[in-house]
Amino acid sequence: MSFTELGLRSEIVRAVKGYTNPTSIQEKAIPLILKGKDLIASAQTGTGKTAAFLLPILQQLLLGKPSTGPRALVVTPTRELAAQIGDMAKRYGKHLNLRSGVVFGGVGMEPQKRKLAGNLDLLIATPGRLLDHVNRKQAPLNDIQTVVLDEADRMLDMGFLPDVRRILKVLPKKRQNLFFSATMPNDIEALIRRTSRAPVMVEVTRRATPVKKVTQVIHPVQTEQKKDLLKTILQNSNMHHTLVFTRTKARANQLARVLEKAGHAAAAIHSNKSQSARTRALARFRSGKIDILIATDIAARGIDVEGISHVVNFELPEAPEDYVHRIGRTARAGSSGNAISLVSPQEHKKLAAIERLIRTSIKREPVDGFTVAAETLKLKAGRKPKRHSGPPSQGKFRRSKKAEGARKVTKTSSRPAKKKSQRKKRRGSRQTRPMATTA
Numbered sequence: 001m002s003f004t005e006l007g008l009r010s011e012i013v014r015a016v017k018g019y020t021n022p023t024s025i026q027e028k029a030i031p032l033i034l035k036g037k038d039l040i041a042s043a044q045t046g047t048g049k050t051a052a053f054l055l056p057i058l059q060q061l062l063l064g065k066p067s068t069g070p071r072a073l074v075v076t077p078t079r080e081l082a083a084q085i086g087d088m089a090k091r092y093g094k095h096l097n098l099r100s101g102v103v104f105g106g107v108g109m110e111p112q113k114r115k116l117a118g119n120l121d122l123l124i125a126t127p128g129r130l131l132d133h134v135n136r137k138q139a140p141l142n143d144i145q146t147v148v149l150d151e152a153d154r155m156l157d158m159g160f161l162p163d164v165r166r167i168l169k170v171l172p173k174k175r176q177n178l179f180f181s182a183t184m185p186n187d188i189e190a191l192i193r194r195t196s197r198a199p200v201m202v203e204v205t206r207r208a209t210p211v212k213k214v215t216q217v218i219h220p221v222q223t224e225q226k227k228d229l230l231k232t233i234l235q236n237s238n239m240h241h242t243l244v245f246t247r248t249k250a251r252a253n254q255l256a257r258v259l260e261k262a263g264h265a266a267a268a269i270h271s272n273k274s275q276s277a278r279t280r281a282l283a284r285f286r287s288g289k290i291d292i293l294i295a296t297d298i299a300a301r302g303i304d305v306e307g308i309s310h311v312v313n314f315e316l317p318e319a320p321e322d323y324v325h326r327i328g329r330t331a332r333a334g335s336s337g338n339a340i341s342l343v344s345p346q347e348h349k350k351l352a353a354i355e356r357l358i359r360t361s362i363k364r365e366p367v368d369g370f371t372v373a374a375e376t377l378k379l380k381a382g383r384k385p386k387r388h389s390g391p392p393s394q395g396k397f398r399r400s401k402k403a404e405g406a407r408k409v410t411k412t413s414s415r416p417a418k419k420k421s422q423r424k425k426r427r428g429s430r431q432t433r434p435m436a437t438t439a
């Protein structure tokens with residue numbers, strides 16, 4: 001299947017001539033979007049989902065009548081992701097006479113206000129900042145014909161859902177709705193149900209399944225030895241482009257200092273860094289000026305850097321789904337990659353939850369000098385992870401005939417029996433953790 005066969009015009013096909021073939025999500029979503037259907041798409045990170053919505057939207061904009069305000073809106077959770085989608089829109093639209101603009105928080109309102117007044121065709125925005133503009137009556141959204149909610153589940157996690165609801169309220173009722181979400185939590189399902197009458201479900205891979213081409217390994221280690229172990233494994237000359245994940249901003253800063261002291265070119269990005277510092281660090285990582293980027297989950301959300309050779313989980317994430325998001329940063333668009341997790345005995349429950357989610361037992365590979373006693377570790381591989389109770393009830397949504405697998409959308413909640421109070425506490429921290437961070 002070629003891009004032309006999907007119904008895209010030559011001006012758009014020319015802009016993606018570096019891509020040999022459409023990816024699976026592109027094959028499925030593009031024809032449906034061109035037909036004007038509402039869509040719920042579940043695609044792994046790195047599958048080409050941005051082009052899957054941008055290419056048909058650009059075509060619709062090209063064929064439609066220009067108006068004074070933007071006709072398509074992409075709402076996305078992080079600044080990096082917004083900037084990246086903006087870059088992609090420019091790249092894919094380079095042979096088209098269309099105007100796109102990006103607005104996100106952390107930078108001045110005034111230039112964005114001027115941009116919004118400047119006859120945009122496509123607007124890409126983070127929810128908080130867009131709502132600020134809406135409240136000041138300087139975001140003309142009356143002409144929106146298509147809205148994309150990108151990474152909808154992440155917007156929920158980051159506490160943006162009320163903002164998103166408010167934004168949807170001010171959009172024209174008659175419009176095309178495109179939802180992209182890796183998982184389908186109840187709140188998102190309810191939002192979709194309220195927003196869209198007959199969305200077509202497009203699923204390209206099983207939910208929450210790591211990219212097949214990522215080689216995953218666990219290095220068991222005591223917490224206090226993790227820094228030394230990281231320094232040791234970074235001596236591996238293959239690790240030329242490594243993204244290290246930490247759970248906290250403080251740890252990310254600390255590690256950047258430790259690694260710089262050890263002679264590495266490293267930088268940290270997280271939400272306490274200014275937008276310009278984040279952009280600069282990302283640019284230096286992209287260009288190869290630094291070979292190690294240390295990031296928290298939220299800051300790394302939008303990172304699309306080609307050729308990340310290794311993802312290192314210095315600490316396992318709080319939510320097992322984040323493990324999948326993290327390791328999806330390597331092995332982008334078909335290349336292969338490596339995910340290394342440094343796991344202490346205290347993290348064995350988190351590891352078990354991850355293995356249940358991905359339905360795979362990850363290979364344990366002790367490193368000489370860093371092993372931990374098996375009985376303290378409780379990390380012995382071998383027990384077959386329990387089957388995961390599949391994701392949510394999308395049977396209710398109409399499914400694309402072409403969609404792979406008639407699997408139900410899984411609610412990623414096969415949690416071990418835990419005290420209710422404990423679960424509540426965790427849920428609370430998961431929701432509040434990222435709220436103060438982006439946009």
Ligand code: AMP
Nearest residue numbers: 019021022023045046047048049050333
């Ligand atoms: P995304 O999943 O949208 O973050 O895209 C991940 C990466 O895949 C980006 O670097 C895109 O440039 C790249 N990409 C998108 N579509 C294709 C394609 N059809 N063939 C090869 N690479 C692609």
